[in-house]
Amino acid sequence: MIAYIKGKVSAVEEAGIELETQGIGYEVLCPNPYQFQLHKEVKVHTYHYIREDQQSLYGFKKKEDKLLFAKLLNVSGIGPKGALAILGSVSVPEFVSAIEQEDDKYLTRFPGVGKKTARQMILDLKGKLVIWLPDEENEETLFYQDDLTSGEKRQRIEEALEALKALGYSDKELNKVQPELLKAKEANVDDYVRQGLQLLLKS
Structure with missing residues (x-):
């Protein structure tokens, strides 16, 4: 799986961009291609979509x-x-x-x-x-005021939940442990995965 690509935007088109890195040009479909500036070096978060009759790379700024x-x-x-x-x-x-x-x-x-x-x-x-x-719409996010920015912590927890889902846990099970992870101190993705596993084994 390609998590992200860092490179220079060689073309901006209606449906996406061409992203060049190390001599390879990637065709990346985007929701708003014109948010990427031509000839600028960027980091694009990518999703590799694979089906029997199709392979496409989708890219996002956030x-x-x-x-x-x-x-x-x-x-x-x-x-x-x-x-x-x-x-x-x-x-x-x-x-x-x-x-x-x-x-x-x-x-x-x-x-x-x-x-x-x-x-x-x-x-x-x-x-x-x-x-x-946002915090004002969801009181559960109030404890995000720590050394990490709110967005960074949210992303790490979401990545941990996706990793646990890949291990075979259901959305129902993950929804039960998510509040506990949200209350935890800041950590990296691996630590959140380990904490999540411990909570799942207890439930």
Whole structure:
């Protein structure tokens, strides 16, 4: 899996960018390609989408956008094109707020999202994205005031949860341990994974 690519933007097009690094040019599809400046060196967080008939590389300026993209792909009725359209027209906190408030009217504003798909997104994602809500909207994030920035700690916990999911734990199990991880002191991703495993073994 390609986590990110650092390189120089050699082309900016309507659907994405060309990113050159060490003599190799990567075609990267993006929600907002024009946020990347031509000939500038950038770090692009990437998601390698693999299917039997397709391989594509999707890129994002912020890691939280990449993580939300991955979450959206798990929703029935949402594919890469639809997920990009959502990320290209809304910030992550705004989208999460709509999910938590079950605002299907707001969600149906996105291209290709009807009422049925909006309800499916709410069903699949509600309660699983609150880690990205601003402090004033989610009291659970108040303890993030430590040596790490709020965004950094949120990303590390989310990566740890994704790693635990890859080990076979269900969303239901992970939702139970997430509040405890949120209350923990700052740590690296590996430490959060170990803490999560300890909590899962106790439950």
